[in-house]
Amino acid sequence: MHFTLQKRNKTWMPAINLSIVGLVVYIMACPASSMDVLVHNQINVLNGTVVRIQCIFTSCYKMDVNKFAMNWTYQENTNETEEMFMTYKKGMMPLRTDRFSDRVQFVGNLEKNDLSITLSDVQLSDEGVYNCYVRNPPDRIQGHGIINMFVVTELPPPRDSTIAVAIGASVGGALALLILSMVVVKCIRRHKKQELISDEQKMEEEGKLDAEGGPEEGTKKAFLPEDV
Numbered sequence: 001m002h003f004t005l006q007k008r009n010k011t012w013m014p015a016i017n018l019s020i021v022g023l024v025v026y027i028m029a030c031p032a033s034s035m036d037v038l039v040h041n042q043i044n045v046l047n048g049t050v051v052r053i054q055c056i057f058t059s060c061y062k063m064d065v066n067k068f069a070m071n072w073t074y075q076e077n078t079n080e081t082e083e084m085f086m087t088y089k090k091g092m093m094p095l096r097t098d099r100f101s102d103r104v105q106f107v108g109n110l111e112k113n114d115l116s117i118t119l120s121d122v123q124l125s126d127e128g129v130y131n132c133y134v135r136n137p138p139d140r141i142q143g144h145g146i147i148n149m150f151v152v153t154e155l156p157p158p159r160d161s162t163i164a165v166a167i168g169a170s171v172g173g174a175l176a177l178l179i180l181s182m183v184v185v186k187c188i189r190r191h192k193k194q195e196l197i198s199d200e201q202k203m204e205e206e207g208k209l210d211a212e213g214g215p216e217e218g219t220k221k222a223f224l225p226e227d228v
Helices: 018-029 161-222
Strands: 003-008 011-016 036-038 042-046 051-053 056-058 069-075 083-089 092-094 104-106 117-119 128-135 143-152
Touching: 036 143, 042 051, 051 143, 083 104, 092 104
Parallel strands: 042 143
Antiparallel strands: 003 011, 036 056, 051 117, 069 083, 069 128, 083 092, 104 117, 128 143
16 A cells, blocks of 8 residues: 655645555445356256256456356256366366266357356256356355256247237226226216205305395385374
8 A cells, every 4th residue: 555645734644545545446336245146047948959058147357267267067956966067267168977968068258257058959857956156256255146947848838918918908998987987977976066056055045135135024014104
């Protein structure tokens, strides 16, 4: 770590070099455990076909071919021992095994952090757990992707989207009619309520007029001259 000293008012004050500040900011933005491994957690494969098993890692650090390491392993299930069938140590090295023979190929791109492989002529016995381990110093934590592969003898029939669209349109139309009818009923009720209020106001006004006119007639009758 480099420091420069500046003299100011007879006191010595350390001034941190700008490059150190930049390094601290970089470390804060990219912690040591910054690696992520992206895989499909579960894949269904048709028996006898070729499958691409994806494994892509992300890291704040550029890959150093002299330090980078990765392994592909297989397990019949999570309780079984892992069997390594591909590794990378200064170069990609497929490992010939009795299970896969030469059916596994590396098809990724190291420059794009892509460690994907293909498995050809998939067999029912290939079903199991595939592990993608990645180590990219100075990342301290080893990345690990887990893929559960299921081998099927036939693929499920494709879903008929027209039925779903028809059902959705019917439900949408019914909801629209329901909302429209509720609005119409509400408007009719509001209109009737306004008419009732208007009628009540008219009756009140007529009652006031009758009340005001009654005393005047009574007064006039009280002061009529009597017959002589």
